Amino acid sequence: TPRDLAEHLSQLNHKPYGAYQDLLGHHYTFRDFTLVFEKVQKDPFATASQIRVLIQDQVAKFPSDYYFTTDRRTALSDYLTRQLVKQIHALKMDQQFQSQSWHDVKGGNFEMTHPGQQILERNSIIICDGTIEARFTFNLPARGRTIVAQRAIEVLTKQLPVIITRALKFTSHDPQDLQAHIQCYEDQQWLRRELPSQNLIAFVPDGAILPRASGISDQPLTSGNVVPFASPDTLKIKFMCPSGMQITGMGIRPGVTMIAGGGYHGKSTLLESLEQGIYNHIPGDGREFLVCDPTLCKVRSEDGRSIEGIDISVYIDNLPFDMNTKSFSTQDASGSTSMAASIQELVEVGSKVLVYDEDTCATNFMIRDQRMQRIIKKENEPITPLIYKIRSLYEEMGVSSILVIGGCGDYIDVSDTIIEMRSYVPRNITQYAKEIASQYPNDLRQEGGESYGNVAQRTLDIPAYTKGKVIARGGTTIVFDKQEELPLATVTSLIEQGQTRWIGSAIKYLCQKSLTKQNTLKNTLEQLDRMMERDPKISEDSNSSSSSSVQMLESPMDFIEPEYIHGEYVRPTLFQVAQAINRLRGIRVIN
Ligand code: ADP
Ligand code: MG
Structure with missing residues (x-):
């Protein structure tokens, strides 16, 4: 119970920071949820402690049809991540406002990675079998290197229940807002899957807002004159989405499509939007329902x-x-x-x-x-x-x-x-x-023969340095073993650090298990991708020291790093993983 936690923390008061390790593996059952310390930081300056919060559906009370399909659970998980991030942020603002009494205490705050404009598969919130698990971090408070139990007690037993209630209970949300989030995702998934049957490789809806606020922002452009997308009649396509929404827009057919036009007339903006069409966007982004072939x-x-x-x-x-x-x-x-x-x-x-x-x-x-x-x-x-x-x-x-x-x-x-x-x-x-x-005919001479030529299937050996420590830096760089840098700025549509993190750990996993040596790169990556296609499950073996039967969840993204469960993975595409591996210095072809 929260009282157990408070008592436990009181016993640690004024002890050296390392005594916090004692929290590891205990389950604390609150009225609405269970709190588990997955990993406890060794000192106040280390990466914050990893916690898991589990809430049962009898308490959270989301409509059961939101759990029916993988797509709905993905959208719900994304929505709840955003809500929890919002609550954590609000709490931080509050804490700053009233922190005079704790001004000399370091820590006492939660952190969770911020989602961008895309609805993605994340392991920050996992939904399975009537349980919702949230994963985020908590910086255990200290004065110097001495434990300040009072601060920890206040935040964990008083403030945490408030943010969990506000973020993870159905009754705390605007049901229409949530419904729109899920429906928007489902319609986009449907549209993308529908493209081949309409002989299309991309679809840009009428009314879409394609330009972004700036070169470093993924938010829609709102200042000045923004021209909503309007499809030419001869390329217009109509869809009736599962939600009942009718939508028209420009269809792009297979083959070769050229986007011409004067400088500064919006060519690159259109192409960049098409690149993002592998993702589903949040309501209000401007690019929602713009979809393309997922292999683009x-x-x-x-x-x-x-x-x-x-x-x-x-x-x-x-x-x-x-x-x-x-x-x-x-x-x-x-x-x-x-x-x-x-x-x-x-x-x-x-x-x-x-x-x-x-x-x-x-x-x-x-x-x-x-x-x-x-x-x-x-x-x-x-x-x-x-x-x-x-x-x-x-x-x-x-x-x-x-x-x-x-x-x-x-x-x-x-x-x-x-x-x-x-x-x-x-x-x-x-x-x-x-x-x-x-x-104005051209007198070009055909070069390079009539047929396309060969595309080889390679089997690769991955360099041993990838087995070292893996860090995702700045969202688009992976650093292996503290020295080997893999820049990923040119990987198509890589947008969240969580994707980069997953790719880095996946490369390490492939190397440790020698998986790439046994199969072609294509087959290896397809296997990896299929692993992520599975549903979350109840984890069989938690590192729990107590015998109480709290069931924790396992995301299909966790398997590459089972020794350290955290909530900072976002699913990348097979093609992004391929692009990363192909840019690793030191890979070798072995066939
Ligand atoms: P091009 O590639 O044809 O030279 P860009 O796509 O780079 O042009 O667009 C030039 C500028 O116009 C960019 O600053 C972009 O944000 C802006 N822009 C693009 N599309 C629109 C639009 N639909 N409405 C308003 N501004 C736009
Ligand atoms: Mg351009």
């Missing part, structure tokens, strides 16, 4: 990256000194080789839609115009630009392309659909552009 990835120029054993001969052949491009490795790729490698790597693991923005592409990889074809002979140019492969990439490999191109009309000839962005409004200019192209 962005290809960009990344000079300096490492490449290991990729067959890039489709695009690059005849390098100086007879360098082998059928199994090409480098520690310092050029812009064009990095793009060739990225395409091959993504096709290898099954991406069906690749997107490109001229702002971040290497020109010599995109085009070679008729003059250059005549000035630099083919035998002296290793690169076969994408424009000569983009058709066979689609027709043979089934991989569609969406390209933002404002500067090169050659792509008109290879595009199925051409969209012009003009003052942030799309127009279907396919026919017009094709007419102009036939009036």
Whole structure:
């Protein structure tokens, strides 16, 4: 009971900080919930202590149909995470306001990672079999290195029950707000799954707000003139969502789609929104119901990256000194080789839609115009630009392309659909552009043969340094073993640190278990992904020292780091994991 906890803490008062370890493994049963200390920090400056709070559904009382499907539980878990984050934040504000008496005490506050604009699969709140488990951290309070029990008692026995009630009980919420969150998620899931049956790879709804508040904010743009998305009639599609909502918008078909238009007319904004269409957005984001093929990835120029054993001969052949491009490795790729490698790597693991923005592409990889074809002979140019492969990439490999191109009309000839962005409004200019192209024909010579060429399936060995300590730094960098940095800023749509964390730990797991050596990269990653497809379960073996029968939950994301249960994982896509592994320095092909 809370009184047990208070008594327990009182006994620790004034003791050295290490005595807090005594809390480990005990269950404290409150009126509405159970509190468990999963991990207790060793000193006041260490990572905060990990706690788990379990609340039974008889107490939380959410409508039972919110538990019916995995999608609903995912949306509910995301919603509850946001509510708890809000309550923790409010408590912090309160504490600051009235903390004069505790001004010399460090700690006494909760922390939970803040979700962004996307509804994602998280292990911060787990829902299973009538139990809801919340995972967050608590900084155990101390004056210097001495335990201040009174502060801990006040926060844990008085303030914690308040925030748990406000965050995790159905009656504390606006039922319509919650309903909207779940329905919004379900409709987006449905729309994305519905795309293939409508022969689409992406859908942008009318009325969507695509621009963001700034280059460093994912919030919708609200200041100035914001132009809501409006689809051209000839590309308009209509859906009737499961919630009963009817929605219209622009459909993008498989094949090659070119997004043209003047500078600053909204091309990159549209493409960036399409990249985010692998996710479902929260109500009010502006991009809700914008969905794309879940395998969509962005290809960009990344000079300096490492490449290991990729067959890039489709695009690059005849390098100086007879360098082998059928199994090409480098520690310092050029812009064009990095793009060739990225395409091959993504096709290898099954991406069906690749997107490109001229702002971040290497020109010599995109085009070679008729003059250059005549000035630099083919035998002296290793690169076969994408424009000569983009058709066979689609027709043979089934991989569609969406390209933002404002500067090169050659792509008109290879595009199925051409969209012009003009003052942030799309127009279907396919026919017009094709007419102009036939009036000004190009005398381009086909390069690179008729068929696409080979995409190899690799089996990889992962470098041993990944077995060391794994830290996710700043959201887009993983640091292994305190020194090996893996920058992930170029990984498609990686948005939350929790994803980066999961990827880092997953790489360590794959290395420790030697999993990548036994199977192709594609198969290994599909297995990993299927593990996360499972539902949460009741964990069999908690590190509990007491014999009381509190059942704790296990998220399908936990398995890569079972020795340390925390709530900071967010599920990434298989493609993001693949992109991370491919950028690890020191991977080796072993087949
Ligand atoms: P482009 O790639 O065509 O050069 P961008 O997509 O980078 O253009 O957009 C240029 C600017 O216009 C950006 O600051 C962006 O935020 C803003 N913008 C994009 N779409 C809209 C819109 N629908 N309404 C208002 N501003 C927009
Ligand atoms: Mg641009």
